Structures are given as structure tokens and as C-alpha cells.
Amino acid sequence: MSDAIKHECGLAFIRLRKPFSYYQQKYGTVFYGLNKLYLLMEKQHNRGQDGAGVATVKLNTEPGVPFMHRIRSAAPQAIGDVFSKIREEIQEIEKYQPEITKYPGLLKGHIRFLGENLMGHLRYATQGKNNVELCHPFVRYNTIPARNLAMAGNFNLVNADELFKFVQVNPGEVHKNSDLAAMLETVHHFLSKEDEERRNGLDVKHILQQAFSLFDGGYHACGLIGTGDAFVIRDPHGIRPSYYYVNDDVIVAASERAAIRTTFNVGENEVLELMPGNALIVKENGEYSIDQILEPKERKACSFERIYFSRGNDEKIYKERTSLGRNLSATVLKAIDNDLKNTIFSFIPNTAEVAFYGLLKGLEDYLNKIKVERILSWDKDYDEEKLNEMINRRIRIDKIAIKDVKMRTFITEDSSRNEMVQHVYDITYGTVRPGIDSLVVIDDSIVRGTTLRESIIKMLDRLGPKRIIVVSSAPQIRYPDCYGIDMSKMGDFVAFQAAIALLKDHGKEHILQEAYGLCKELQRTNTLHAQNVVKNIYKPFTPEQISAKIAEILTPEGIGAKVEVIYQSIESLHEACPNNLGDWYFTGDYPTPGGNRVVNKAFMNFMEGKNERGY
Numbered sequence: 001m002s003d004a005i006k007h008e009c010g011l012a013f014i015r016l017r018k019p020f021s022y023y024q025q026k027y028g029t030v031f032y033g034l035n036k037l038y039l040l041m042e043k044q045h046n047r048g049q050d051g052a053g054v055a056t057v058k059l060n061t062e063p064g065v066p067f068m069h070r071i072r073s074a075a076p077q078a079i080g081d082v083f084s085k086i087r088e089e090i091q092e093i094e095k096y097q098p099e100i101t102k103y104p105g106l107l108k109g110h111i112r113f114l115g116e117n118l119m120g121h122l123r124y125a126t127q128g129k130n131n132v133e134l135c136h137p138f139v140r141y142n143t144i145p146a147r148n149l150a151m152a153g154n155f156n157l158v159n160a161d162e163l164f165k166f167v168q169v170n171p172g173e174v175h176k177n178s179d180l181a182a183m184l185e186t187v188h189h190f191l192s193k194e195d196e197e198r199r200n201g202l203d204v205k206h207i208l209q210q211a212f213s214l215f216d217g218g219y220h221a222c223g224l225i226g227t228g229d230a231f232v233i234r235d236p237h238g239i240r241p242s243y244y245y246v247n248d249d250v251i252v253a254a255s256e257r258a259a260i261r262t263t264f265n266v267g268e269n270e271v272l273e274l275m276p277g278n279a280l281i282v283k284e285n286g287e288y289s290i291d292q293i294l295e296p297k298e299r300k301a302c303s304f305e306r307i308y309f310s311r312g313n314d315e316k317i318y319k320e321r322t323s324l325g326r327n328l329s330a331t332v333l334k335a336i337d338n339d340l341k342n343t344i345f346s347f348i349p350n351t352a353e354v355a356f357y358g359l360l361k362g363l364e365d366y367l368n369k370i371k372v373e374r375i376l377s378w379d380k381d382y383d384e385e386k387l388n389e390m391i392n393r394r395i396r397i398d399k400i401a402i403k404d405v406k407m408r409t410f411i412t413e414d415s416s417r418n419e420m421v422q423h424v425y426d427i428t429y430g431t432v433r434p435g436i437d438s439l440v441v442i443d444d445s446i447v448r449g450t451t452l453r454e455s456i457i458k459m460l461d462r463l464g465p466k467r468i469i470v471v472s473s474a475p476q477i478r479y480p481d482c483y484g485i486d487m488s489k490m491g492d493f494v495a496f497q498a499a500i501a502l503l504k505d506h507g508k509e510h511i512l513q514e515a516y517g518l519c520k521e522l523q524r525t526n527t528l529h530a531q532n533v534v535k536n537i538y539k540p541f542t543p544e545q546i547s548a549k550i551a552e553i554l555t556p557e558g559i560g561a562k563v564e565v566i567y568q569s570i571e572s573l574h575e576a577c578p579n580n581l582g583d584w585y586f587t588g589d590y591p592t593p594g595g596n597r598v599v600n601k602a603f604m605n606f607m608e609g610k611n612e613r614g615y
Contacts, residue, residue: 009136009154010047012040012120012259013222013232015251017286020104020114023249030104031090033118033250036263038083040252041120043259045079046311047154048122051135052078054086055150056115058108059228059284068148068226069112072135079122086113117224117282121152124486133174137224138181140188146195146202148226151184154240154255155219158482158594158615163214179217187211187223204229204281208293216594218302218483220255220274228284233293237300237591238276239483239582241310245271251288253280258314268315300582300591303573304485307474308444312354322358323576324473324568325442329362331566335469336438340367340393343438344431344465346400348456352444355473359442363395398431400439401459434464439561445474446550446565447487449494453554461559468561470554475568475586476546478538480614482598487585488613490534490599490606498549499537505549511536516607519600528600529593537603538588543567 016023016033023032041052053072061067073081093100093110100107108114121136136152157163160182164171167189175181190210194202208231218239222232232253234242244253245260253274254260260271274280277294302309306320336343340363347356371390375382432439439460446452452470460468476495481487490496503509515533522528538546547565555563574581584590588599594615602614 009121009123009152010041010044010255011152011154011220011222011232011253012037012044012118012255013230013251013253014040014118015230015282015286015288016116016118017249017251020108024101024104026249030101030107030114033116034083034086034113036250036252037118037120038079039263040254040259041079041122043262043311044254044256045122047255047309048124050074050078050124050130051132052082052120052122053135053137053152054082054113054121055119055137055139055152055224056113057117057150057224057226057228057230058115059117065109066112067115067145068139068141068150068224069115070137070139070150071113072132072137074130074132074135078135089113117228117230119150119152119222119224119230131174134178136180138178138184140184142192142226144195145226146198147188147192149184149188149191150224151180151187151221153180153183153219153221154484155179155183155217155221155235156482156484156615157182157215157217157219158592158598159214159216160615166214183211183215183219183221186214191225201284202227202229204231204283205279205291205293208233208279208281212293216592218591222253230282231279232274233279234274234276235483236277236294236297237582238296239300239302239591241301241305242274243271244274244280246288251280251282251286256310256314258311258317262313298591299579300584301580302484302582303577303580304445304474304582304585306577306580307573308351318354320577320580321354321473322361324573325355325358325360326362327358327572327576328355328442328471328473328566328568329359329366332359332440332469332471333363333366335564335566336440336467338366339438340395342433342436342466343440344396344398344400345440345442346398347442348401349443352442352473355444356442359471360395360397367393367395396437398428400428400431400441400463401456402428429463432463432465435466437465438467438469439463439465440469440471442471442473444472445477446470446472446494446554446567447477448492449550449554453556457554457559457563458556461561465561467564469564469566470551471566473568475570475573475583476543476550477585479532479534479585479588479599480602481585482595482615483582483584483591485585488598488602488615489611490602490614491611494550494553495546496537497553498546499541501553502541502545502549503537506540508540511540512607516604519604522600523604528597530596532588532590532596533600534603535588543569 020030024030051074055070058067075081137150140149157179163182163186167185169185171181190207194207219235220240220242224230243257257271277296279293282288478495515536518533551563551565598614
């Protein structure tokens with residue numbers, strides 16, 4: 001993306017169903033589980049690069065022997081850092097006992113992270129906080145084995161404060177804004193209660209039903225319990241993605257289907273989706289079940305997973321991203337007056353490449369149709385040269401922009417920093433005929449537009465195009481997200497900035513004050529969740545009006561080319577991604593009441609000049 005949206009996080013879970021000696025004999029290594037966990041995390045590294053962590057639980061340990069272990073890192077290349085430390089521990093043992101790997105049972109007692117239950121996590125830091133203490137997994141230790149709990153997940157909760165109050169826990173300064181800390185304490189509360197009352201083992205399903213009925217948000221969470229039980233659970237709307245795979249050797253779960261397929265070399269139909277409101281529960285004896293924990297609600301799977309976050313090597317996602325681009329072809333053709341001869345097409349950044357291919361297919365279909373119509377209209381009035389010229393017409397594509405190495409600057413002045421930002425990308429000279437060609441560049445989405453305005457558009461203008469048309473494969477991002485994406489401040493959205501500017505242009509600033517007044521009244525009556533007041537700010541204007549104003553905002557001073565912006569429509573988004581209809585950041589239609597509370601609070605923060613999240 002021109003302005004990267006940060007997404008938190010990626011999850012990996014593995015339960016080994018056989019003794020370690022089995023994996024040594026069948027796969028040639030007692031570290032089969034750790035190796036697979038590493039691969040499962042690396043195949044999802046796109047989901048978070050600011051931190052990583054691993055937790056493991058050993059089964060059937062002697063009393064007094066530690067059985068739950070955790071390691072975390074906020075270092076650069078955090079996944080590699082975590083596993084290099086695990087490897088160092090293994091090498092240290094091997095140095096003094098070279099033959100120990102031939103004795104899996106003995107090795108298990110010496111290597112902390114050689115457990116049958118394994119959980120991995122990777123994250124993006126939110127609110128600029130990249131403290132290792134905020135890296136998942138979080139752990140609750142206890143002298144009673146059943147009350148030990150490690151948890152990690154991909155989620156945001158909007159009611160963390162209420163949860164801390166419910167379990168009567170003061171989280172402290174580091175964890176007071178941590179959704180996972182609130183989730184962990186709540187689950188642990190009911191885990192301890194269940195342990196007090198249990199007769200024949202823990203009823204994990206009952207624990208989850210009690211705890212997760214209290215959570216407002218989207219989540220894909222995993223927990224390891226000291227008894228050897230484990231669970232993976234998904235929210236009732238299916239907002240966050242969750243997949244699992246089971247065979248005789250392992251039980252696996254992850255945030256992305258393709259990661260499981262690649263790591264275990266299995267077919268698409270062998271990896272199943274964990275359905276909304278369900279949990280994968282693994283017992284200490286290795287048996288598992290899929291249980292409905294909460295009543296499933298209207299499916300609102302996050303559409304950004306398909307647009308951008310999930311890796312595109314999943315065939316369904318690849319097809320959907322191609323459709324996103326293809327659906328834009330008619331609008332793009334109209335914008336360029338069907339003038340393919342004098343238009344060059346490209347994409348920025350690389351993650352928009354698949355949507356770009358889809359756009360090309362739509363343009364090629366149009367061009368091929370025109371070729372056929374022209375040739376038929378000639379009847380027999382053509383020669384070989386004329387026919388060759390028509391058949392060989394192509395869509396003009398070029399690699400216009402190349403992302404340079406990540407540039408850093410010691411300069412603190414804004415003017416100098418902006419000059420440096422312009423050079424994040426480099427251009428391919430000689431591709432554009434100055435004053436004649438138009439440039440059409442597709443992006444995943446446009447959030448703040450800062451990089452477009454300060455870098456990309458200025459850079460493209462140096463080529464001398466007549467027009468620069470920026471195409472977004474996503475609709476206009478108008479509202480905050482509170483279910484797992486780090487988009488939470490109203491003032492950051494260029495679509496919101498455009499709506500504010502249009503209100504001023506049309507003398508309708510009073511709508512802002514009226515909306516603010518309504519929010520304050522809802523806050524007074526404790527009903528901020530009742531409606532999305534911010535919709536009133538966009539209501540007076542069409543999407544086309546807002547797009548035109550965004551183009552004005554994104555046009556830097558001194559630019560020679562005319563800048564235009566084209567967005568995906570909500571309807572074409574749903575057509576391309578029919579099973580991921582979560583679109584609240586585009587439409588403002590939040591699946592849970594907490595969403596309305598967040599957007600209204602974010603708007604109030606904007607009006608009051610507070611630079612903080614809405615939850």
C-alpha cells in the first residue's frame with residue numbers, strides 16, 4: 001500500500017499426536033514440531049514483523065518439573081531471533097551430550113521448547129508500542145497445573161476495560177490497553193472456577209462459552225492449558241480468518257489456509273475453515289472436536305484479508321484479487337475515454353500486482369472486442385500490413401516505479417524529510433511520452449494518502465504525463481476498524497479529510513457540530529453504541545464527489561499532470577469477494593455494537609484535538 005495498514009497478527013498452533021520417537025523415526029528428526037512451527041510462522045510473516053513469540057506445553061511431566069515455556073522477541077527479524085535462541089539452547093545441550101538426539105525422551109527433559117503442544121505468534125505493534133512485553137503469547141502461571149494458561153491471537157476487543165473490571169484485575173501500566181491481557185484474565189477467571197468445581201477433567205467447552213460470551217470484537221485466538229488441553233476459537237461473525245488441518249500425526253491451526261498447505265504439503269480441500277462461533281478443542285489425550293461455542297451471527301469476514309493481508313498464493317484469494325482489478329476496467333476505460341493508445345498502465349506497490357493483472361484482463365477483453373469489430377467492418381478491404389497492425393495492438397504496460405531500499409534520514413526538518421520521502425520509489429525514465437501519455441497506476445487502497453502526495457505523485461510527474469490516474473482496488477476507507485486492523489483515528493483517513501473539506505466548500509460545517517453534539521448526548525446517556533453518527537458527515541456527498549476532492553488533496557503544488565482517483569465500489573467489492581462481506585471500514589456498518597462506540601469516540605477525539613485511538 002502507498003500507506004501501509006498495519007495488521008495484527010498471525011497465529012500458528014500445532015499439536016503432536018504421537019511420541020517424539022515416532023517423528024524421529026518417520027521424519028528423521030525429533031524437532032519435527034518445532035521445524036513445522038517455524039515454517040508455519042514464516043509463511044505468515046506478512047501478517048506481522050514487529051514481534052514474535054512461541055509457547056509450548058509438555059505432556060506427562062513429573063510433579064515439580066516445568067512444563068509450560070514461553071519465548072518472545074521484538075528484535076528485527078523476530079521469528080528468526082526466537083528460533084535462533086531455541087536452536088542455541090539445543091546446540092548447548094548437544095555440545096556436552098552429542099548423542100542425546102538419539103534419545104527423544106531424554107531430550108524432552110532437557111530442551112525447554114520440546115513440547116507436544118506448540119503455539120506461535122507474530123505481530124505488528126499498535127500505537128507505536130513495540131515493547132517485547134506486549135508480544136504474544138501472554139502467560140498466566142500457577143502452582144496448580146490446570147490453572148496455567150498461555151494465549152495468543154489475531155484480534156482486537158473494544159471492551160477491555162469492562163473485562164478487567166469484571167475479573168477485578170488491575171492490569172498495570174504496560175498491559176492496561178492490551179486486549180490480550182483482558183482476554184487472558186477473563187479466560188483464566190473461568191478456568192480457575194472450572195478447576196475448583198471439576199470432577200472428571202476440565203470442560204474446556206464450558207470455559208470458552210462463559211468467557212467468550214463477554215468479548216466484543218473480532219478474534220482468532222489460541223490457548224494452551226497446563227493440563228495439556230488446548231483450543232483455537234473464532235468470533236461469531238467470522239471476522240478474523242481461521243483454518244485447521246488434522247491427520248494421524250498432527251492437529252494444526254493457522255490464520256491462513258495457504259500457510260498450512262505449504263508447510264504440510266496438503267491439498268486445498270484437506271485444510272478446513274473453522275466456522276464462526278466454533279472452537280477446535282484438543283484434549284490432553286490427543287482427541288479433538290469442533291464445538292459450537294457461541295451462536296453464529298451474520299458472516300462478516302474481513303474483506304481486507306482478500307484485498308491485501310492474506311498472502312495471494314491461495315487460489316481463492318488470487319482469483320478474488322484478479323476480480324477486484326477486472327471489475328475496475330470499465331470505470332478506468334471511461335476515465336481515459338477508451339484511449340488505450342496513449343495510456344500506460346502500472347502498479348504500486350508490489351502487493352497490488354495481482355489486481356493489476358485482473359485490470360489488464362478486463363482491458364484486453366475490451367481491446368480484443370474492438371479488434372474483432374474493426375476487422376469485421378473491413379469486409380475484405382485489408383492487406384497483411386493492416387491486419388498485422390490491428391492484431392498486434394497491445395495494452396501498454398511498464399514497470400513505472402521501483403521501490404528503493406528502505407531510506408532513513410538523520411534530517412529532522414519537515415521540508416528536508418519530505419524531500420527524502422520522495423525518493424522511497426524510483427522511476428523508469430523514457431517510458432512516458434511527455435504531454436501525450438496518461439498514466440494509470442493501481443494501488444491496494446488509499447488510507448492517509450501521505451505517501452501518494454509526498455512521494456509517488458511527485459515522482460510520477462517527473463515523467464511528464466498528461467494525466468495521473470490512481471486506481472484503488474479497495475473502496476474509500478471512511479471509518480476506523482476495531483477488529484484487528486490498526487486504523488483507529490478519524491483524522492488519518494483522506495476520505496474523511498475530503499468530506500470535511502466538502503462540508504466547508506458547501507457551507508455545511510454545521511453538520512460537524514451537530515454530529516459532535518449528538519455524540520456527546522449519546523455519551524451522556526451511555527448509548528454511544530446505538531448508532532454510527534459519522535455517517536451523517538458523508539451523507540450529503542456522492543462517492544464521486546469525495547473521490548474528486550481526494551484527488552485535489554493528493555495533488556501537490558507545482559504538479560503538471562492532472563491527478564484523478566478511482567475507487568472500487570462496494571457492490572463490485574462484494575461481487576469479487578462474495579464470502580468476505582465485512583466492510584465496516586468502507587460502509588460504517590459495524591457487526592457489533594462496540595464498533596459504533598469506537599467510531600463515535602474516534603470522531604469526538606478528532607473534534608477535541610486528541611491524537612489517540614477510539615478504543
